[in-house]
Structure formats: structure tokens, C-alpha cells
Amino acid sequence: MTFLLTGADGQLGSELRPLLQARGTLVSCTRRGGSKDRPLDLADATVLTALLDEVRPSLIVNAAAYTAVDQAESEPDLAHAVNGVAPGLMARWAAENDAALLHFSTDYVFDGRKASPYLEDDPVAPINAYGRSKLEGERQIAASACKHLVMRTSWVYASHGQNFLLKMLELARDRDHLQVVSDQIGRPTWAGNLARYAVTAVDRGLLAAPSGIVHAADAGACSWFEFAGAIFETAVSLGLLDQAPALREVGSDAFPTAARRPASSVLATGRLRKLLAIEPAAQRAALAQCLSELRATPTANMVSD
Numbered sequence: 001m002t003f004l005l006t007g008a009d010g011q012l013g014s015e016l017r018p019l020l021q022a023r024g025t026l027v028s029c030t031r032r033g034g035s036k037d038r039p040l041d042l043a044d045a046t047v048l049t050a051l052l053d054e055v056r057p058s059l060i061v062n063a064a065a066y067t068a069v070d071q072a073e074s075e076p077d078l079a080h081a082v083n084g085v086a087p088g089l090m091a092r093w094a095a096e097n098d099a100a101l102l103h104f105s106t107d108y109v110f111d112g113r114k115a116s117p118y119l120e121d122d123p124v125a126p127i128n129a130y131g132r133s134k135l136e137g138e139r140q141i142a143a144s145a146c147k148h149l150v151m152r153t154s155w156v157y158a159s160h161g162q163n164f165l166l167k168m169l170e171l172a173r174d175r176d177h178l179q180v181v182s183d184q185i186g187r188p189t190w191a192g193n194l195a196r197y198a199v200t201a202v203d204r205g206l207l208a209a210p211s212g213i214v215h216a217a218d219a220g221a222c223s224w225f226e227f228a229g230a231i232f233e234t235a236v237s238l239g240l241l242d243q244a245p246a247l248r249e250v251g252s253d254a255f256p257t258a259a260r261r262p263a264s265s266v267l268a269t270g271r272l273r274k275l276l277a278i279e280p281a282a283q284r285a286a287l288a289q290c291l292s293e294l295r296a297t298p299t300a301n302m303v304s305d
């Protein structure tokens, strides 16, 4: 099997890289390219089509995305091109060439007003430009009728990249008090687990047909405030921090952002359990794995901004 992996240096992409390598021939792509990677800018449809025609993958794994949620408000056309148009092109190429597409989407396709966890078929109503661009990708993939699976995930973190966990650890270096938002609820998901859910779907043959959407998130719905508490407790227990900073919960209005976020975008994962026959990982176990990885390579992974 030949895999074409996009976004191979992202949080998810870098976890997928070794798992796909172990399962077949991997052609990995990053925006800039490199010694092991092909260059691929998803905003350039001509380059994407030429690469697909050359590599002729049996499975396209699209881990690339425009993920700058606030910046998307001022760059909606670029977000639309990368998150909407490019996945649509991949899907149509897959339909015409008997290939399959594994794609990732977001809890931000929902408006966050539902009191209980979101099911795959619940009405979508994104409240920001990023969510609208990702929804466009979902729609174009479904319309292509190619063999595909779309995994909607949420609050992704890893020991590398830009994410809430690394931001909290960075802030905790200099401050003994932190204010964290408590009126947004979601399911934090370690990229290592998300990659595992994704390859399990491949292993179980779910890409052999148009399988639709499945929600893929680790267990443990919480607020950012609660998640910060769990991060610091785990970091202290692993010796990554001497002491946790004191946390104070605040509302989202304390940190105005360009993009609005859903208040509660908890994903229901019953379908994941049924299709993959695995349980979503427990939050504390996932955090411990990610932070242990960070402890093994601390300097390479701390955020700089």
C-alpha cells in the first residue's frame, strides 16, 4: 500500500509518520519539503494534483490543515483553500483513481450550544472562519463519494508544535499565578492517541468504503481551567515542574480573541468505540505519556512564542 501523508511535521502528522511507514510505502509531504519529505503547499491546487498523479497513492492521509483559528478570521480565503478546496480535490482524485482518503476535522463545526455531547449527525453550525473552512472540507469529501473516513477531533496537544499544554508549561516557568478560561468545555486529545485511532481505522478496513464521519477524542470532557490543573499535577508528579502555579478560573471575556469558540464542543465517541473496538484513552494516562515524551527531549520541544 502506498500512503501519501500531508502535514507530516504537524502534531498529528509526525505521530502518523512512523505508524504509516510500518504499514507500507510512505511518501510524506510538508509545506517546505526536506531531505525525507516532498514539498506540498495545499493552497496550490496544480501542485497537489501533479503530486497525486505522480505518486498515485492508494491512501491519502490528510493531516495538514490551516489550524490558526484566530488568524483564519483575517485570512478566510486561505483557510478555505487549504481546509475546504484541497480536501475536495483529494477526494475527487481518490474517487477517480480508486484510492481512499483519511481526513481530519474539528469539533469547531458545532456552535457549542448543545448541553450534551455532540453526535456525528448533529446539526453543524460553525461560529468562526476556521470551523466554516473545515466544514467545507467535510462537505466536499462527502459529495465526492470516494472511499473515505473523516475523523473529527478536538483540543489536540503533543510534546511538540503549538498547543495549550506547551503554552501552560511555558507560562508556569515565569509565573506562580495563572488565569485560565473555564467556560469552554471540550475533550483534549493527545496526537499520539489520535494517530493510533487513525491507523486502527486503516487496519480494520474502514477505508475500503465511504465510511463518513467518526468522532475521535480521548476520554475526559473538561474546561481549559480543569485541563490546566491536570497538566500541572501530572507535570509535577513527573518532575517536569517543581510546583504548580495557583490557578484562577475566568470567563472567555477575560481573553478576547479574534475568533469566537464554541462554549461546549464535547464530542460523543460511541461510534469510535463501535467501529474501532477500542476505548478512547483516559485523559491522565494520555497526559502522562505526552509529558514523559517531553521529559525525554525537553529543550527541543518547548514553545518559543
Ligand SMILES: NC(=O)c1ccc[n+]([C@@H]2O[C@H](COP(=O)([O-])OP(=O)(O)OC[C@H]3O[C@@H](n4cnc5c(N)ncnc54)[C@H](OP(=O)(O)O)[C@@H]3O)[C@@H](O)[C@H]2O)c1
Pocket (backbone or CB within 6 Å): 007, 008, 009, 010, 011, 012, 013, 030, 031, 032, 040, 041, 042, 043, 062, 063, 064, 065, 066, 067, 082, 104, 105, 106, 107, 134, 152, 153, 154, 155, 156, 157, 161, 162, 191
Ligand atoms: N490542533 C487542534 O487543537 C485541533 C482541533 C480539532 C481538529 N484538529 C484537526 O486535526 C488535524 C491535525 O491538526 P494538528 O493539530 O496536527 O495541526 P498542526 O500541528 O497545526 O499541523 C498542521 C500541519 O499542516 C501544515 N499546513 C498548514 N498549511 C499548509 C499548507 N498551505 N500546505 C501544506 N501544509 C500546510 C502545517 O505546516 P506548517 O508547519 O508549515 O505550517 C502543519 O504541519 C487537522 O485537520 C486539524 O484541523 C486540530
